[in-house]
Amino acid sequence: MCCVPPEAADFSAVGDAIAARISDFMRTLRANAFVVGLKEGEDATRIAATPLAQRPATFRTALKAVACARRSDWQKFDEIFDAFWLGRGMRRVLPLTSNAETAKPTERRPHTGAQSEQRPAPGLGELVSGDGADSNDDTSPPARMEGASRGERLAETDFRKVHDPEAIAEAHALAARLARTMRTRLSRRERARLKGRRLDLRRTIRRNISHGGLPIELMWRKKKRKPLRLVVLLDASGSMSLYTSVFVRFIHGVLDNFREAEAFLFHTRLVHVSTAMREKDAGRALERLSLLAQGVGGGTRIGESLATFNRWHAKSVIHSRTCVMIISDGYDTGPPEEMATEMQRLARRCRRIVWLNPMIGWDGYAPEARGMQAALPHIDLFAPAHNLKSLAALEPYLSRL
Amino acid sequence: MPLSREQIADQLAAVGYVADRELPVVLQLMDMLDRPLLLEGEAGVGKTEVAKALAAVQGTSLIRLQCYEGLDQSTALYEWNYQRQLLAIHARESEHADPRAVEQDIFSERFLLERPLLAAIRRTDRPVLLIDEIDRADEEFEAFLLELLSDFQVSIPELGTIKAESIPRVVLTSNGTRELSDALRRRCLYHYVDFPDVERETRIVLARIPGISTSLALQIARMVEGVRKEELRKVPGVAETLDWAAALVGLDIANLHDDPEAVHETLRCLLKTKEDRARFTPEVSARLLGKVA
Known part of the structure; x- marks a missing residue:
């Protein structure tokens, strides 16, 4: 490049440095769950060359407009920007390792269950790390002969009593399969409306212009049917920890197979996890989830989480054919009055509220927790969810909506 | 020579829109990158006003497409005027005209009904195209829009492809009743319009309500800020603030402390649900009024 004048060479060198820095920044944004691609990077580089970059x-502001796509991005952006470009604020900007690195080993990991055995006390962290092991269960057909009968027995065993890592993996696979069959059966009811009721x-x-305006072929209008939308709110608090892993798997299956489904996780606060759960690979989805669910431990604030849901999310995720499914044991550390008002608000908004409580399956359980008492009048279906059979029993209910 | 942020803000203020700090930069980017702008925010924060102000500043026309459920191409893009076509066919039939000529004729410009999107494309003065409440339209329409926004051309089978004369400045607004697709979000620049702070709201009231005193405008802005912090189902927007300010001016109230009763009665007009009104007792308004200097 001997013929390039020196100033131009200098300029391009500076340009390269900036471009590299911007692509670093884009990577940081991606790590923080922003959806930014090549186009955004290109635009950011263009902005860097304008007077806008001088202050x-x-x-x-300019990068914000380019990189953000929703309100949650908008709220996070300034903090990330300041941490990256101005080096202030935030303790950690990069909370996770790059996805590309972790995905492959998870998929290829042999199904030994060895890793799951060294688990510490169960919690969300546990279910997330241990779960990658069974991700290949879905794809490879079950080779074991005892598969069917084992599956049957597993379906009736309380999740608490499933300890053996292989059995856990199998329970997860069953939960995923269950979610799948629920979807196909439900979807068939949606079609088969060929003839309309009104003339268009x-x-x-x-x-009929081609017939000179004589109406020979008639066109009809048919009602557009909204598919049922399922919104799942899962309690990920300490008291539920023995169940969460199976439910998380179930939700992953539901999100994967329902055309319209949204998922939220709550403990002391509410987290929208749909995007993380839409990840095709279950192991990866759970890994992303663990990052979103930081802050596990401490009491469950169901009332407060529901308030957040009603205030910020309900408007966009609930429509007239929505079923809200809350999976929780109802142990709320907040005041029961808050729970009651929030449940009432929610009930007014959606078509049905299903509350799945794993503890109903226990002998001699009565819903005496104060929070649960407050919520009961607003619930349409209060059902057990301690084993797979109880989950399967929901399908006819959902199909009637 | 591109304008600075302050210059754009001044221009917007001159046409009656008081912008937040970030909006001018975003509007500048719109021109620089040729991308549509997606505005989100609560109802009543003035999203639509942004497009109107932009059109006024640029001195072009505003073409508005209001979205609703069931909106389809024929109401958004173009439609043939079937009634006229039928009449024309019958008229020619009696004249025994050449069928091919008839066909040529009935699928010509004369019978084409232009809808907002086609109108925006065919204008030469670079209009502002406002696609309002895009979240109310169906997903299919959103996908169609995405295609239009990237190519700015429309093909009408009977007429051929129509290319944009000038690329319109596109502003989309959304209230968040439905989650928009990632593809559309990524196509657009994003700006979240928040409720204005006290200072900005005061300036908005001053700009929009003629003959109001600065002290009253400030009191109103403070009071509304207090109301927004109450736990209400429907938080009053800027439009409600302006209505209230107009009401107070109409009642000749120069200071909120002069007539607390009238303040309470008029303030209740800001609240749009029965539940909120029941919650908003005279004590609440007295408490809020106490905080307003």
Whole structure:
């Protein structure tokens, strides 16, 4: 490059440095769950070459408009920007290792269960790390002869009593399969409406222009049916920890197979986890989930989490054919009055509320927790969810909605 | 020569829109990157106003497409005027005209009904296209829109492809009643319009309500800020603030402390649900009023 004048060479060198820094920044954003691609990087580089980049405030605003796509991004952005470009604020910007690194080993890991055996006390962290092991269960057909009968027995065993890592893996696979069959059965009910009820005048005329305007072919209007949408709110608190792993797996299956489903996780606060759970590979999905669910431990604030849901999310995820499914044991550390008002608000918004409580399956359980008492009047279906059979029993209920 | 942030803010203020700190930069980017702008925010924070102000600043026309459930191409893009076509066919039939000529004729410009999207594309003055409440439209329409926004051309089978004369500035607004697709979000620049702070709201009231005193405008802004912090189902927007300010001016109230009763009665007009009104007792408004200097 001998013929390049020196100034130009200098300029391109500076440009390269900035471009590298910007692509670093884009990577940081991606690590923080922003959806930014090549196009955004390109635009950011273009912005860097304009006067907008001369002041941090304008540069931040400009990049913000390019990189953000929703309100949650919008709220996070300034903090990330300041930490990256100005080196202030935040303790950690990069909470996770790159996805590409972790995905492969998870998939290829032999199904030994050895890793699961060294688990510490169960919690969300446990279910997340241990769960990658069974991700290949879905794809490879079960080779074991005892598969069917074992499956049957497993379906009736309380999740608490499933200890053997292989059995846990199998329970997860069953939960995923269950979610799948629920979807296919439900979806068949949606179709088979070929004839409409009202004549579509506009289309009829349009169609029959070739007949000189004589209406020979009639066009009909049919009602567009909204598919059932399932919104799942899962309690990930300490008291539920023995059950969470199976439910997380179930939710992953549901999100994967329902056309419309949203998932939230709550403990002391509410986290929207749909995007993380849509990850095709279950292991990876759970890994992302663990990062979102930081802050496990401490009491469950069901009332407060529901309030957050009602205030910020309900409007966008609930429509007229929505079933809200809450999976929790109902042990709320907040005041029961809050729980009651929030449940009432929720009940007014959605079509049905299903509350799955694993403890109903226990002998001699009565819903005496104060929070549970407050919530009961607003629940349409209060059902056990301690084993797979109880989950399967929900399907006919959902299909009637 | 691109304008600075302050210049754009001044221009917006001149047409009656008081922008937040970030909006001018975003509007600048819109031109620089040729991308549509997606505005999100609560109802009543003035998202639609942004597009109107932009059109006024640029001196172009505003073309508005209001979205609703069931909106389809024929109401958004173009439609043939079937009634006229039918009449034309019958008229020619009696004249025994050449069928091919008839066909040529009935699928010509004369029979084309232009809808907002086609209108925006065919304008030469680079209009502002406002696609309002995109979240109310169906997903299919969103996908169609995505295609239009990237190519800015429309093909009408009977007429051929129509390319944009000038690329319109596109502003989309959303209230968040439905989650928009990632593809559409990524196509757009994003700006979240928040409720204005006291200072900005005061300036908005001053700009919009003629003959209001600065001290009253400030009191109103403070009071509304207090109301927004109450736990209400429907938080009052800027439009409600303006209505209230107009009401107070109409009642000749120069200071909120002069007539607490009238303040309470008029303030209740900001609240749009029965539940909120029941919650908003005279004590609450007295408490809020106490905090307003």
